[in-house]
Amino acid sequence: MRIRKREWTALPAAATLRPALILLTLALPVAVGFEQPAASPPVAKGTVTAKVVEAANAFLATLSATERSKCTFGFNSSQRTGWSNLPTGIFQRNGLRFGDITPHQREAALRLVAAALSREGYHKVTDIMNGDEVLKNAGGGRTGGRPGGGVRFGLDEYYIALLGTPSATAAWMIQFGGHHLAINVTVVGANSVMTPSLPAAQPAKYTLNGQTIRPLGRENDKGFALINSLNAAQLKRAILNYAVTDLVLGPGTDGKVIQPEGILASELNAGQQALLLDVAHEWVGILNDEAAAAKMAEIKANLPQTYFAWSGALKNGGLAYYRIQGPTLIIEYAPQQGDLDHIHTIYRDPTNDYGAKLVRP
8 A cells, every 4th residue: 555755744653564554654544435335324424433334344345255254243242252362372363364364455454443543542553563573573472482382473463353233323343453452342323432452562662663662651651650649648548468460350351340449539639630540541542532532521520439559669660560440440550470571451341341331222
């Protein structure tokens, strides 16, 4: 695919490893011009949902009947909860594998992902993907480095699936992910929900085309800024009395309930509360701006019942886990088993994972 120079230079520069990920710049518009499947419902122009539906139908139009059968599932099928952050060879994904489709089809798939997410969210996703290519070229990570293990890393090992029929009114879902990435976007009318989702990173920092990239760098830095804004009395309430080295509510824990811990946001001053909201936005803001704004308003309204908990070092650069937990929000940030170069995070809404509140009968 070609990028016009003026489009490339109009946005901040971003590195990429191959043409399939050149959309990292978000310079291109949502794909248009493909024939829309006859069964697709009409959509209203000018809305976020309309653009996502249009991009979904454009992607589907690039597929053969066989490819479409691999990519589409019933909305209430087991595929809905069948996601993981593990690499190919450990976890068997369903959907279309990027390594098995053409550059044109990958471009259309990424246009769909970009349409559902914010610009910064899409950058984060592709930074994570590019990092996995770096990991592959470095010989793999701790998880899959064993010889003959059949574990595969890299850009080819990402999968896309659609659950339900893309619609401006009925519920449907976009699943996109691979190693260190699980994006689950449920769309119901004008609403979209991105919980549960798992953005992670290994390596946590890498250099590509002369740029230093930290896919989850802001999550790290803003977390440390928040914990270091607390006074001694607040720290005593925020810091857990035990070590946490992994996600508590990662893949396979749908519906699990944990007791809130840490300091209540109502015990923070206005500046500290603003820092807490800014940290949360790093996850919430992956989704498109319209949906993210609505979610942030909900989180702000629930701030008095929201907890912030910390485990580990207080100096940026050290190992630390943190959690934000409120009535409609759970976020975890967890370096893996003492490895600062291997970060897992989770974003959930205990009341609305997979759009549960929006699709109830």
